[in-house]
């Protein structure tokens with residue numbers, strides 16, 4: 001019998017307008033029934049968030065009290081991490097090693113924003129009028145629609161829900177229809193932590209109805225979106241109706257630049273992590289290897305050897321290093337792009353095909369695109385385990401190739417030359433640069449991209465400010481009566 005999840009609206013759990021099966025990507029079989037939110041459920045969730053925004057049960061809390069609730073939520077996330085990780089692994093196919101460590105760390109994001117809640121200070125303006133006092137108050141931006149993709153949903157929602165609640169906003173969190181289980185389970189922790197009804201609502205449903213109604217809803221003040229660039233275009237079009245503030249965290253085609261002077265073994269291991277962790281289904285995947293031509297053969301020989309030892313297996317087995325893709329659609333997309341690239345002249349050095357086992361497994365793949373102009377695997381985000389290889393001979397060429405796509409999320413630079421590390425880091429067009437490391441994250445550090453990778457930053461103090469707006473308050477301090485009504489003050 002499959003597991004049944006529920007929506008969480010206005011402090012109540014409910015079954016939704018209908019239910020749909022969620023597939024375990026490791027078996028290809030339905031493992032749980034998910035509740036579908038349609039127009040009525042979305043409208044009720046937004047109405048609940050809207051009411052809660054001015055309800056004294058939430059609006060009347062001090063910032064420190066909001067921080068305490070967030071601390072409690074962090075403790076509950078930490079305690080529930082094994083259960084949440086198991087659900088995420090069943091629903092997405094991501095390996096239990098990754099989901100367990102990531103979710104335990106998600107608690108730190110809530111702790112960080114718990115600490116920020118009472119530090120969102122306003123300011124005093126020394127205004128140029130002697131009989132006026134002017135100050136800026138920081139106020140919550142309002143009702144936030146947080147829309148997340150299927151991968152790393154607990155993490156990607158923590159960077160939205162954490163700062164939103166710290167700022168005093170209320171939230172409608174939309175889980176991806178591909179794998180909503182982890183967030184629907186997370187709703188139980190919101191309830192247990194004691195947030196007033198309506199402050200956080202957790203729903204899921206399909207893009208055309210649930211996503212569109214939510215992002216265009218007249219009572220939504222901010223849409224915090226993570227997903228693909230195509231969906232982002234729909235979100236921007238939808239928000240032309242409510243004129244909500246929008247933040248976009250989108251995909252990437254991140255370069256991984258290896259200079260000949262680096263520690264090659266260390267860079268090989270980092271490259272494996274950059275593209276094959278989470279089976280490449282990571283927005284920051286280092287999917288374009290740019291290796292200095294003089295060490296190409298050595299680097300690739302070591303990389304192919306290391307990749308041949310990756311432990312493919314069942315995602316819920318602790319020994320597994322590499323699991324399936326989340327959906328069959330994704331598997332077909334990758335097959336198509338790899339076939340196109342090969343037809344364009346790229347050479348497969350490892351993998352290049354689906355694995356012969358149940359579920360949606362695609363082999364860790366390396367394709368040499370050296371000398372192939374605009375290979376599809378270089379220009380398109382695959383969101384999968386495919387590494388495209390190209391070479392460079394000079395620092396200038398490395399930078400030009402790194403900046404040659406429309407994306408700009410992350411970049412890896414491997415060199416032991418300190419001055420070069422600074423020069424290249426400065427000129428690479430990406431929101432994150434990792435030097436001699438890759439895929440490191442922290443709640444303290446902003447995260448986001450340029451170009452097709454979106455705009456806005458999540459994580460860090462500046463992200464919390466994005467959930468506030470300022471109110472300028474003018475106080476006239478003179479006791480003299482206002483005389484001339486037709487003069488601008």
Ligand code: NAD
Nearest residue numbers: 148149150175176207211212227228231234249250251283
């Ligand atoms: P997606 O864009 O298909 O879906 C994301 C969310 O948007 C889902 O909840 C979906 O239901 C919703 N949605 C889809 N159409 C909508 C519409 N018209 N209106 C409103 N909502 C709509 O993304 P996905 O396939 O689930 O995830 C993969 C993508 O996410 C990749 O491009 C990846 O790079 C990106 N991603 C980016 C980051 C980042 O922080 N930059 C992190 C993780 C994933």
